[in-house]
Amino acid sequence: MKTELFDESGTSRGFYSSLNRVNNLTGKEWVFWTRSVITKVYPPNLQHKLRSTHGGQKPPDLCADIIRIFTKEGQKILDPLMGVGGVLIGAARCGRSATGIELNKQWIDIYKEVCRREQIKEMETHCGDASRVVKTLTGTPFDMIFTDIPYWKMDKARRSKGVYKKVGEKARKDYKKTKLAAFNDEIYETKDDWLKKMAGIFKSASDLLCPGGYLATFVGDMYFDNEYHCLSAELANELIKIDGLVWKANIIWYDVSKKLHLYGYQYTYIPSMIHQNIIVFRKEEP
Numbered sequence: 001m002k003t004e005l006f007d008e009s010g011t012s013r014g015f016y017s018s019l020n021r022v023n024n025l026t027g028k029e030w031v032f033w034t035r036s037v038i039t040k041v042y043p044p045n046l047q048h049k050l051r052s053t054h055g056g057q058k059p060p061d062l063c064a065d066i067i068r069i070f071t072k073e074g075q076k077i078l079d080p081l082m083g084v085g086g087v088l089i090g091a092a093r094c095g096r097s098a099t100g101i102e103l104n105k106q107w108i109d110i111y112k113e114v115c116r117r118e119q120i121k122e123m124e125t126h127c128g129d130a131s132r133v134v135k136t137l138t139g140t141p142f143d144m145i146f147t148d149i150p151y152w153k154m155d156k157a158r159r160s161k162g163v164y165k166k167v168g169e170k171a172r173k174d175y176k177k178t179k180l181a182a183f184n185d186e187i188y189e190t191k192d193d194w195l196k197k198m199a200g201i202f203k204s205a206s207d208l209l210c211p212g213g214y215l216a217t218f219v220g221d222m223y224f225d226n227e228y229h230c231l232s233a234e235l236a237n238e239l240i241k242i243d244g245l246v247w248k249a250n251i252i253w254y255d256v257s258k259k260l261h262l263y264g265y266q267y268t269y270i271p272s273m274i275h276q277n278i279i280v281f282r283k284e285e286p
């Protein structure tokens, strides 16, 4: 059966089919959101300035758009690496519930303060290492895992800005742990350590995902030390080893807030990373 739906202004959203097992989108909306590049501009709303103290925060309305593609209203989402809660706030804004885990209490406190100021429903949060906390969660399985991973060498990559003496010159090797390291309490020294730790968290989280549910994560690729690192593909290659997970999509979010830079000018090509990948997997039904 198909039912025509209307938005708040009375404009038709298209027809919703009662056979839709995945989400509450109409056929027209479903087709729109199959696009693999998101160019929509998300305003700096919902205490953006306060959330920006984190540095890796994502627009809650972008998170809500992604959640609407992969879940139905009332369903449950797990974000094991929640930061200041882009996913949790997004879930609240589209009528889903969520559970968040974060290593650093200061980010959970900011999330709670944003909820208080914006009168947003506060979701369940846990402070601790996700690889341990996920195993303690009980109750019904989650309908979606949606997160945003801490970046490999984020502290070092940030520190390299302004450290180049000449354009194109190699980054210094003697980085000190700066306050930016607070962004990510754990410093993953090698890419293998980082991939192993992330894959472990996703493995435990996927045990809590219901069959047919989707697992999605933001992951930025990096240009670091004269080399491009396609971290999205490298992480995806680890996640497809997890039993039942099948890679379904790489959605590119074009982040209009990112500035272009001049790092390699007249010397070597260095890309300005103005996109993030959202890699999406489905836990196939047995």
Ligand SMILES: C[S@@+](CC[C@H](N)C(=O)[O-])C[C@H]1O[C@@H](n2cnc3c(N)ncnc32)[C@H](O)[C@@H]1O
Pocket (backbone or CB within 6 Å): 054, 056, 057, 058, 059, 080, 081, 082, 083, 084, 085, 086, 087, 101, 102, 103, 104, 107, 128, 129, 130, 131, 147, 148, 149, 150, 151, 183, 184, 185, 186
């Ligand atoms: C990219 S940020 C998430 C940002 C989030 N999407 C937001 O909108 O604020 C990743 C977060 O993972 C946290 N983190 C890193 N390792 C963790 C671990 N082992 N367990 C739990 N949280 C961790 C970091 O402290 C960081 O806040």
